[in-house]
Amino acid sequence: MNLISEPSVPVKIQKMKQRVRWLHPSIKQREIDQTSMILDDNGREENPDFSFMVIGDSGTKSHYGSHPQRQVAEMMLNHSDDCRFVLHTGDVIYVVGSREYYPANFIEPYRECLVGGENTKDIAYDQMVFKLPILPVLGNHDYYDVPWLYRLITGSTLPLRRMLRYKDIEIGWHGSNQGDAYTRAFIDYLAAIPPRELERHLDKHYTGKSHTGLCLRYQPGKFTRLPNRYYTFNYGEIDFFALDSNTFNTPEPLPENQAGDIRQELLKRRQKLEKEELQILSECEKLNSENPEDSEQLADLGGKLDQINEVKIDIQKQLETHTNADVDFEQLEWLRSRLIASWQNSEVRGRVIFFHHPPYVTEATKWNQGQTLAVRHRLRAVFEQVAAALGNLTEGRPLVDLVFNGHAHCLEHLRTGDTGYADSHINYIVSGGSGRRPRRQRKEGTELMETFPDSPRKVADSLLYVGRSGHGSQRKKPYSCVRVDVKAGFPAKFVITPLVTEYIEGKWCDRSLEPFII
Structure with a gap:
């Protein structure tokens, strides 16, 4: 029996556009860019020397007396004084992104980041205001729903509910409503604003100025909404691009001859x-x-x-049989044009992309999935188009300095070699070990091979893996997040510090690793 369902790509796109009133006449009239925002951090956003953190795959409850997500949050708090924001790589809520689990699985663990966090029961999931910005992207679980048959039979059948305890199920009655709960929690839900108040809302909150027009002004402690399911912002002369990989991870068609x-x-x-x-x-x-x-x-x-x-x-x-409608080419074209514009802006000294599904990973169940390869190839195609448009403008530098992902429940650092394409020599960091059960690395080793028409060749190396390992009394289940220190200068340098905590002999221990430079 399937306990979860997932909306199709066209439905995801359509629903999200409806919620933000995509290209509404009042928005077009003001020339508002609904994919850009200004992070108004009292002028600190102009400082080229700053720090931020990255978490992912966190939104779960305590496990039999311990709460790994809360332990990671407390570890983050030790760094919060000099970190300006937190990127979240998706799967904010497990098992489906239902609104009923936001209080226990998000608001309570991250209470210090929220205005009024000392009284979490008074914070509605759709009214959160962040003191320390948590900037997420959608994970697959944030889109998952509950089949109506499951709701029907579990509502009246206590034995089935008991049987389902094996999975620590946190499904409830609502599901995500095709990503609606996530949208209400984090995105400026313009569809909920009465028509007579929409223009006043736009004039109040869309006063930021970007290269593409007016945009939303994200103000920590005051108004903390995101403009869209994918978006961009600049901080410390670094361009950040947040993507929704759930709409371009559809596996490619099977080869006709096989x-x-x-x-x-x-x-x-x-x-x-x-x-x-x-x-x-x-x-x-x-x-x-x-x-x-x-x-x-x-x-x-x-x-x-x-x-x-x-x-x-x-x-x-x-x-399944797929069509072009199952791939979000509109978003991929947006990324292409924004990356080109970023490189043509001499004031930008670095680029960071973050989204849920990793193109490169060695976690045992993810490394060769159809979705993994689909994301890799579609992102690679975008990079190829960007490189062709830029010519020698990059001066041999990678198109992107860092790519952050989740989905795989681990912390991993990978670097592509010469792939033969424009995704060569890029650093990828998977930060998906912040709360949900850690996963093992594959047994096939740290070198990632890919099959090309001419022959297989190595495309990437795993340089660090923090996840489940060992057996019995030697078993390790570390949880993690990442601190990133961005250094002044051109081009930017990034110092990565893996923050790791582990439950050993009845207590949580700090197992953080030494920083490394990218």
């Missing part, structure tokens, strides 16, 4: 996974979550089921 064989292999693989799922369910039924030893085993089995579910979803996406 489609039949690949389809049969995928079906066999899914059948094997479903058998494994039933076996794990059977093991779970023998365990009691009230018993500390059993609860730890249940958590591990739940983690395995999470992984199986993700692989099954990817297989289903590969088996």
